[in-house]
Amino acid sequence: xxxxxxxxxxxxxxxxxxxxxxxxxxxxxxxxxxxxxxxxxxxxxxxxxxxxxxxxxxxxxxxxxxxxxxxxxxxxxxxxxxxxxxxxxxxxxxxxxxxxxxxxxxxxxxxxxxxxxxxxxxxxxxxxxxxxxxxxxxxxxxxxxxxxxxxxxxxxxxxxxxxxxxxxxxxxxxxxxxxxxxxxxxxxxxxxxxxxxxxxxxxxxxxxxxxxxxxxxxxxxxxxxxxxxxxxxxxxxxxxxxxxxxxxxxxxxxxxxxxxxxxxxxxxxxxxxxxxxxxxxxxxxxxxxxxxxxxxxxxxxxxxxxxxxxxxxxxxxxxxxxxxxxxxxxxxxxxxxxxxxxxxxxxxxxxxxxxxxxxxxxxxxxxxxxxxxxxxxxxxxxxxxxxxxxxxxxxxxxxx
Ligand code: AMP
Ligand code: MG
Numbered sequence: 001x002x003x004x005x006x007x008x009x010x011x012x013x014x015x016x017x018x019x020x021x022x023x024x025x026x027x028x029x030x031x032x033x034x035x036x037x038x039x040x041x042x043x044x045x046x047x048x049x050x051x052x053x054x055x056x057x058x059x060x061x062x063x064x065x066x067x068x069x070x071x072x073x074x075x076x077x078x079x080x081x082x083x084x085x086x087x088x089x090x091x092x093x094x095x096x097x098x099x100x101x102x103x104x105x106x107x108x109x110x111x112x113x114x115x116x117x118x119x120x121x122x123x124x125x126x127x128x129x130x131x132x133x134x135x136x137x138x139x140x141x142x143x144x145x146x147x148x149x150x151x152x153x154x155x156x157x158x159x160x161x162x163x164x165x166x167x168x169x170x171x172x173x174x175x176x177x178x179x180x181x182x183x184x185x186x187x188x189x190x191x192x193x194x195x196x197x198x199x200x201x202x203x204x205x206x207x208x209x210x211x212x213x214x215x216x217x218x219x220x221x222x223x224x225x226x227x228x229x230x231x232x233x234x235x236x237x238x239x240x241x242x243x244x245x246x247x248x249x250x251x252x253x254x255x256x257x258x259x260x261x262x263x264x265x266x267x268x269x270x271x272x273x274x275x276x277x278x279x280x281x282x283x284x285x286x287x288x289x290x291x292x293x294x295x296x297x298x299x300x301x302x303x304x305x306x307x308x309x310x311x312x313x314x315x316x317x318x319x320x321x322x323x324x325x326x327x328x329x330x331x332x333x334x335x336x337x338x339x340x341x342x343x344x345x346x347x348x349x350x351x352x353x354x355x356x357x358x359x360x361x362x363x364x365x366x367x368x369x370x371x372x373x374x375x376x377x378x379x380x381x382x383x384x385x386x387x388x389x390x391x392x393x394x395x396x397x398x399x400x
Contacts, residue, residue, distance in 0.1 A: 008304065019169070021169075032148065037161065044136060084101040084102060103126050174207045174214055175237035238313050246290040287309065326346050332384070333384050343358045358371045
């Protein structure tokens with residue numbers, strides 16, 4: 001059986017980032033840059049005051065008590081008017097350009113203000129409270145790298161650079177199909193023997209959370225015709241996700257459909273728990289991940305395989321969940337035959353991160369996953385991890 005890393009590498013090897021499109025700045029949040037962004041301006045554009053106060057020439061001030069004449073006032077958004085003479089000060093506001101000839105700003109609080117002059121209460125240090133031209137970003141700097149996620153700070157930088165259209169990779173369309181004769185969608189009656197299709201809605205929301213566009217194809221019955229018919233509606237998708245129908249049961253026919261009629265299955269089964277029965281291949285030339293049906297297996301396999309695939313389509317550099325190590329609060333036992341992904345709850349306790357399993361770990365128990373914020377990774381061959389040991393964890397986005 002192949003390992004999680006081998007399986008992920010095979011999936012990622014068959015996927016490339018989608019083409020670029022220009023996106024309005026306000027809509028670029030959560031997208032990934034398709035080119036490096038190089039500044040063509042200095043930020044700040046000129047030396048400017050970091051305080052409300054007085055711009056002075058330090059050499060004029062030999063001691064506290066020195067009087068300086070107020071030459072003029074310089075609000076933010078205006079430019080210095082005229083020359084600056086000896087023993088003069090300019091009343092300056094935060095953000096205004098410092099007048100030529102001045103080399104420090106004294107905070108208003110450190111002066112005594114009279115009608116036409118000020119008295120210096122505290123000696124200034126040369127260059128104090130002056131924000132230098134280009135100290136944040138210099139003309140020609142590579143400010144944002146291709147493949148980074150555009151968050152609020154990046155949006156702010158793009159606005160400073162006046163980029164109203166942002167080059168981003170397109171958002172992937174991700175087809176989602178649940179399968180199972182026992183699975184009822186939300187518009188179907190929950191008759192005897194049926195259960196609700198929770199997977200449809202966890203998958204739709206997981207795709208949305210990453211910035212993908214879900215194309216929901218509903219629930220296919222466990223027969224070839226219905227499966228093929230529903231999958232035929234995935235033609236415009238960049239990735240297909242199915243849930244269920246990939247185990248050993250008589251009606252588990254997703255992998256069969258994935259192997260027939262021009263389709264191709266690259267692998268089936270991955271060495272992990274939960275989530276062993278994972279299938280990957282191409283359906284009508286579209287990469288297709290057959291996720292296992294048990295709700296926790298579906299989500300675990302999504303995080304390990306579908307998430308990196310979607311992020312790669314979106315052009316992201318970082319494809320894996322953020323990893324940390326945390327101190328185990330209670331002992332963990334495992335069979336050791338496969339690497340295990342336990343649902344855990346990481347918390348900050350004083351100076352350290354601690355983690356504890358978030359309840360029962362059966363692959364059908366979604367309620368414990370709803371109380372978790374990470375996977376606890378128990379490696380293959382490990383049968384016990386003692387309380388107090390540091391253990392690797394992967395954090396789910398948006399939960400902590
Ligand atoms: P399967 O691999 O198709 O046998 O599915 C395994 C188990 O996962 C089934 O017995 C169901 O309990 C559960 N399951 C499958 N599909 C869904 C779904 N869409 N929503 C919730 N549970 C599901
Ligand atoms: Mg099934």
